[in-house]
Amino acid sequence: MYKDLFDSMVQKLETAGATILKNETDPILTAGELKIREESFQTTFPDWVLKLYGEQNGLLRRWELKQNDISLSGFINLYSFERMYIYSHEKQQLWEDWYKEEDIERIKKHCILEQILGDDSYITVKFLPENKYELYYVGEDYVNDGGSEDLPKIPLTIEQYIKVITGYYGVYGICHHLYKDEFYKNPFDVYPKLRELEQMFPDFEPPTI
Structure with a gap:
């Protein structure tokens, strides 16, 4: 299912004339490999972990599309299972800019699902x-000073999240709005850039959840 969503997105982009700048992925995660990692991390992973990473283990896709006076670009930058854990914890990527102990302890409970290209923001x-x-939006403005207590929660399941980001072609800026309830009611008002998707893709409709 997940692989089909990603592949369908690329097919539609190519049909519209987009240039695919990056299209990389990692080997899928088998049930046996998951078991080894559970023992290593001394935990039991939810069912969705194998479902997602058994179909599409990490993904970096970047694209750009220019038509007349409109220029759009987008990305999907899902971390592989290994990067999700190693970069979140061992390499400290998620909390390397945090310095207050209580904030660090809270943010350590999060793992990076997707890094938003262009800034130090994450979907965790x-x-x-x-x-x-639970899914969260960790923006640059939330670092330190109790920010870990006020992280905006994204009201989506993993499956819904993938459907939403592929439904919007991963267009730049979209991830910054996924925690806002109003976005799901009036996406064009919250992020007017989406009007350009309508012009580029005549059959475009905001994904429903």
Whole structure:
């Protein structure tokens, strides 16, 4: 399912005349490999982990599209399973700019799902007990000073998140709005840039969840 969504997005972009600048992925994660990593991390991962990373383990796709006076670009920068854990914890990427101990302890509970290209913002996943999880938007403005307590929660499941970002072709800027309730009601008002998607793709409609 996930691979089909990503591939369909690229096919539509190419049909519209977009240039695919990057199209990279990593080997998928098998059930056996997941078990080894569970033992290494001393935890049990939710079902969605194998479902996602068993189909599409990490993905970097960048594109640009120019027609007349309109210029659009976008990306999907999902971390592979290894990067999600290693860069979030061992390499400290998620919290390297945080210096208050209480903030660091809270943000350490998050893992990077997607890095937003162009700035130091992230979409993170926080694992919870009983096979549950939550998605968050970690923007540059939330670093330190108690920011870890006020991180905006994204009201989507992993499956919904993938459908939304591929439905919007990963257009630049879209990830900064996914935590806003109003965005799902009036996406064009919240992010007027989406009007250009309508012009580039005549059959474009905002994805529903």
